[in-house]
Amino acid sequence: MGQTFAEQILGHASGRSDVQAGDMVVVNVDLVMMHDSLSPSIIETLHNELGAERVWDRDKVAVVIDHVAPAATVRQAEQQQQVRRWVAQQGISHLFDVGRGISHPVLIEEGLVQPGMLVIGSDSHSTGYGAAAAFGSGMGTTDIALALATGQTWFRVPETVRVNAVGNFQPGVSVKDFGLWAARTLRADGATYQSVEWHGVDFLSWRERMTLATLSIEVGAKAGIVAPTGLGAEHPVPEWLRVEADASYSRVVECDLSTLEPQVSVPHYVDNVVDLADVGRVAVDVVYLGTCTNGHYEDMAAAASILKGRRLAPNVRMIVVPASSESLHRAASDGTLATLLAAGATIGTPGCGACIGRHMGVLAPDEVCVFTGNRNFRGRMGSPGANIYLASPEVAAATAVTGYITHPRNVLDSTEQAVFA
Numbered sequence: 001m002g003q004t005f006a007e008q009i010l011g012h013a014s015g016r017s018d019v020q021a022g023d024m025v026v027v028n029v030d031l032v033m034m035h036d037s038l039s040p041s042i043i044e045t046l047h048n049e050l051g052a053e054r055v056w057d058r059d060k061v062a063v064v065i066d067h068v069a070p071a072a073t074v075r076q077a078e079q080q081q082q083v084r085r086w087v088a089q090q091g092i093s094h095l096f097d098v099g100r101g102i103s104h105p106v107l108i109e110e111g112l113v114q115p116g117m118l119v120i121g122s123d124s125h126s127t128g129y130g131a132a133a134a135f136g137s138g139m140g141t142t143d144i145a146l147a148l149a150t151g152q153t154w155f156r157v158p159e160t161v162r163v164n165a166v167g168n169f170q171p172g173v174s175v176k177d178f179g180l181w182a183a184r185t186l187r188a189d190g191a192t193y194q195s196v197e198w199h200g201v202d203f204l205s206w207r208e209r210m211t212l213a214t215l216s217i218e219v220g221a222k223a224g225i226v227a228p229t230g231l232g233a234e235h236p237v238p239e240w241l242r243v244e245a246d247a248s249y250s251r252v253v254e255c256d257l258s259t260l261e262p263q264v265s266v267p268h269y270v271d272n273v274v275d276l277a278d279v280g281r282v283a284v285d286v287v288y289l290g291t292c293t294n295g296h297y298e299d300m301a302a303a304a305s306i307l308k309g310r311r312l313a314p315n316v317r318m319i320v321v322p323a324s325s326e327s328l329h330r331a332a333s334d335g336t337l338a339t340l341l342a343a344g345a346t347i348g349t350p351g352c353g354a355c356i357g358r359h360m361g362v363l364a365p366d367e368v369c370v371f372t373g374n375r376n377f378r379g380r381m382g383s384p385g386a387n388i389y390l391a392s393p394e395v396a397a398a399t400a401v402t403g404y405i406t407h408p409r410n411v412l413d414s415t416e417q418a419v420f421a
């Protein structure tokens with residue numbers, strides 16, 4: 001019988017070629033990611049509870065300071081200082097410090113994550129490594145510490161939900177709308193402890209694929225793997241990783257991208273998704289473009305294509321936090337950043353920004369935010385009284401121009417305001 005991507009990758013990592021969903025496997029991990037938010041407790045567990053002196057392989061550990069970067073409090077600054085000292089003491093090869101960006105895109109940019117790898121991270125959005133066709137999974141402090149000590153972890157091989165796309169997007173509609181459509185269709189528990197396989201998006205860059213891979217955890221998935229076709233020479237696909245026609249899936253859903261309308265996730269649950277046309281007139285205070293889901297170069301460029309020659313509506317703040325320094329650099333080099341700044345947006349240090357409400361743009365009670373991220377839970381970005389709507393970068397930019405949640409088409413079709421084009 002054919003295997004899913006999850007079965008192939010966990011089979012490869014366990015040295016058994018024949019694994020099927022439901023099997024228990026002990027696997028060798030290719031990379032362990034840890035970030036500033038959980039590193040202090042992971043280090044403590046590794047040394048004081050497990051009694052390990054050193055990490056098992058200093059070349060297979062990546063430490064990223066991304067969640068509150070730069071530090072916003074003295075306590076965070078001290079913790080980050082301790083993490084840096086620990087990295088030096090352990091001789092760990094890969095430290096990505098303040099400003100380099102969010103761990104998920106950064107480790108792919110650095111070439112550390114490649115198709116077919118098994119990567120675990122101290123972060124639920126570690127499913128994002130599936131953008132490069134790796135099995136990425138988030139784990140808690142103890143599991144990460146155990147993997148650091150031994151280089152191994154264990155899984156029950158997950159079943160797989162297959163999401164197929166056919167066709168291509170209409171103008172103003174993009175991969176975020178597809179991802180939100182999947183959350184709407186599968187619901188928040190629709191893939192609990194399963195792997196989601198995404199097919200039919202070969203025309204997307206790996207950064208665009210990360211939108212789907214990171215949203216996979218929002219339907220409960222253990223991993224979210226985008227089919228590796230079309231990844232390009234930087235991401236060679238091992239010959240054993242392939243789409244097997246007779247693989248067995250727990251569910252298959254299909255989306256016709258050519259008829260997809262912009263999707264919006266309304267407060268306070270990610271799977272509370274409606275067509276933009278059904279949102280009504282929602283006035284917005286803050287437009288926030290960033291995160292591992294939609295803070296990449298492509299996302300800034302998509303927003304810039306709508307903001308070009310236009311200005312933010314009065315009383316709207318637009319905060320852009322690039323997902324990585326590489327995305328920021330590209331946006332700075334080709335005029336994307338200049339367009340965003342000319343429109344009135346401001347730019348933050350690459351990293352997680354206000355995504356978890358710790359710094360760089362937290363929301364006040366009653367504020368309404370259109371957010372390109374992946375979670376709109378009550379209190380996620382600051383005050384529990386704020387309302388967060390998840391949408392694409394295109395919808396975010398169109399909203400920034402009009403001041404209320406807007407279909408990108410309505411701004412693109414109008415010459416109003418586009419006087420400096």
Ligand SMILES: CC(C)[C@H](C(=O)O)[C@@H](O)C(=O)O
Nearest residue numbers: 037067122123124125138356
């Ligand atoms: C802080 C971190 C552990 C958390 C996660 O696990 O995902 C964060 O990245 C998030 O997006 O909520």
Ligand code: SF4
Nearest residue numbers: 125291292352355356
């Ligand atoms: S950008 Fe947001 S969702 Fe992504 S890892 Fe950071 S806090 Fe988590």
